[in-house]
Amino acid sequence: MQTPRFFRLVCAGALILATAPVHTALASGGQPASSDRRPEYPAHSLAGAYLAAKSAQLAGDLSTATQYYSQALSLDPKAEELQQDALFAFLADGRFEEGVELASKLRNSSEASKVARITLGVDALRHGEFDRAIKEFDIPNLSDLDALLLGHLSAWAEVGAGHVDEAMKRLDGLKGVAWYPIFNDYQRGLMAAYAERQGVARQALSRVLNDETGARTSADAYLAAAEALARIEARSGNRDAAIAALDKGLALSSDYDPLVRLRERINAGETIEPPIANVRQGVAETLYILGQAVNRGEGQQVALLYFQLAHAAAPADSLLLVALAGIAERSERLDLAISYYSKIPEDSALRRTADLQMGLDLWYSKKKDEAKEHLNQALKRYPRNLQAHLALADVLSADKDYQGAAKILDEAVKLIKGDSRSSWNVYYQRGIAYERQGKWDKAEPNFKKALELVPNQPQVLNYLGYSWVDMNRNLKEGLEMIRKAVELRPNDGYIIDSLGWAYYRMGRYDESVEQLERAILLNPADPTINDHLGDAYWQVGRKREARFQWQRALSGDPKPEAKDAQRIAAKISKGLDQASNDARSNQPPANTPAGGAATATTPDKPSGDKPAQPDK
Structure with missing residues (x-):
């Protein structure tokens, strides 16, 4: 038997935030909440609406959950337990304004105060109310992650208020935890660049890139630091220094589109934008980078909250949209994932990623003809891109069109430069496409080439080994x-x-x-x-x-x-x-x-x- 080679988007368990326990006793009466959305099947009682909301939330259907929470709040807007559950659901579903409304009521809640105050602080930063933001972020008894997050957000508030030295002092005070330095240096570099302190920015970002252990702590911060330093150098006319910074990032991830695209633009002599254009972008970057640091396992719940808060601050940020789409995919909300990808601007370095992943999501949504057409168009748009070939070949193989897949993969092999280990999968997939057509004389050399590139690749070992035994x-x-x-x-x-x-x-x-x-x-x-x-x-x-x-x-x-x-x-x-x-x-x-x-x-x-x- 050959090994299934597809990656399942579905993660085990429902994607839910850490909400308060279900409470069975809720008082009735009150004024309606701000939302006018109504669920498809309205509940006829407070208990019914609440239980329907919890059920949808447990199933990962946050859109339905928030609709039922809105109905429950319209029946009893003063029940604190209900408000707490609804706050987490609204924020996770991206309904930030409604989350702010609830956060203002829960600022002093024993259960939800921290999340409420972070929400209110982000809202203050969105409106340029920097002193209010600093007050909201002044929360006692924090975990290491919370202390780092609120320290960075407070520092950005100081920058927004024009107190750059105070911002730097806040970063200096964040110490004593082994994994803090890469995040502190990256944020220091962004803040200094925004404040036109380019020497400080270069030093901080260079520290990130010169510490290989930091890349293991946060690949996202490392790659982002490479991009930020390259932008600073390019804007200063230091092309060679800019390319050197990009090379360090590309050594970690050779096909990372933001760096590849920036390199092309620098070589073409284009005008390069600064790393951060405003405080809101800095706030979003803080939440995004720390969200990515915990975006695995149970940490996805926290990551989703961070991403949605960041999205409220910078709704057009492409990296955030990709991150939100990824979480939507893992919770099987494929239409939502596609909607996030569709919002990525045409001129974004991540537009290609969005186009290809949309095609795969269409396939998983059982829209097979639409998926194939979408990926065919993507291949025409990116004819020299290896991943565009692989995405189309993937769905053709899944549709048992092995002849079509082999044709696409033949073209993909021509795009491979040298014997890169990362290209083993191209030969592996092409071997499968030929084997399924009964062309073993063409299939076997591809499996052997894949093993030459990665000798202990278990999928290839299994496929080739079983094929030999079977024959x-x-x-x-x-x-x-x-x-x-x-x-x-x-x-x-x-x-x-x-x-x-x-x-x-x-x-x-x-x-x-x-x-x-x-x-x-x-x-x-x-x-x-x-x-x-x-x-x-x-x-x-x-x-x-x-x-x-x-x-x-x-x-x-x-x-x-x-x-x-x-x-x-x-x-x-x-x-x-x-x-x-x-x-x-x-x-x-x-x-x-x-x-x-x-x-x-x-x-x-x-x-x-x-x-x-x-x-x-």
Whole structure:
């Protein structure tokens, strides 16, 4: 079985912010909230509206949740517990003005005071009320992350008020935590550049770029520092120094579009904008950079809050729009993700990323024809871009148009310069496209080239190793490749299934059962693994269990393809031996295993990887 190669956008669990517990006792009566949006199915009571809001929130549907919260608030605008839950939901859904209205009521709340005051402070900065912002950010008993965030926001408020020296003193006071320096130096560089203190800015940003450990702390801050320093140098006429700064960033992420685009503009002699044009942009950058630092696992809840606050300060910021789209994708709100991408300006360095990811999101939204058309147009717009080729090839392969995918990937290989490790996936995908057309003489060299670039790439080891075993070639080497892949990915049920099925193909049924039972524990609903385990059980005499696994293969979700479902049903009805004999007499398809179970097909979803951007 070949390993599924697509990247699932769906993250485990619902995307929700840390709200207060559900409260069952709420008083009724009061005035309506500010929003006039109404849910599709209005609740008929306060309890109904509240429970509907919580249910939608737990499901990650923040838009519906906020509509029900608005209805609940219209019934009881004074219930503090309700206001707290609604505040988090409104902010997470980007309804900042309504969040500000609630924050003003919760400023002294024991549960929501911190978030309320941060919201009010950001609102003050948006309106140029810098002294008020500083007062709101003066919050006691802070965590290390909160202390850094509020220290930076307060420093930007000082800059806005014209107190640059006070801003620098605030940054000086943020110390004692090992991971603070890169964030402090980056913000110092931005503030100094904005205040026309270019010497201070150069020193601070250079410290970021000269500290490789900082890049591991925050790749986003490191790349942003490279861009900021390059802009300062370019505006001062120091082209070589600007290119040197960009080179440091590109050494970390060679295809990072903001740096690639800036380099092109500097070489073309264009006028380069400053790193920060106003305090609002500085505030947004603070929230964005720290949001990216925690944007993983449970930290995504905090990151979403930071991103939405930043979006309120700088709604046209392209990096923020991409970040918000990414979180929307992980919570399966693909239409929302597409709407964020569509707002990215045409002249933005991230427009290409947006165009390609929109095409993938259209595919995941089951708009397959629209996705293919969108990505075809993107390829015409970016004919020399490797990621544009890969995105289109991805959806063509997922649509089982392997001939079309191979054609696109042939063109993609021509764009590769040298033997870059990062290009292994191009050869891997092209190998799959040729293998699926039955052109093994063209497929095999691509898999070998991918392994030449990245010798221990588990997906390639698994695919090539299994293919050899399936064709009864290079059995010892192929089996060792699959074992190595399992060693590298011990919790990958699909790769373990390949090992189990390789043992099956070699007649080592007891070992096959052992590995396939491991695989089914990791991927209990996969129809191919259930089918394989059923065959292995049959061969070791566990025929009742075999039929149970085949039935699971048919009844689970996802469903097997129609031709596979027919074959599995025959095994349930007649047993493996008779079904295999019938299949052989009816001219079985090429490469069908002796036991009658077809090898796995490439999944009908593209990889979904964001094109050429650092891990956010």
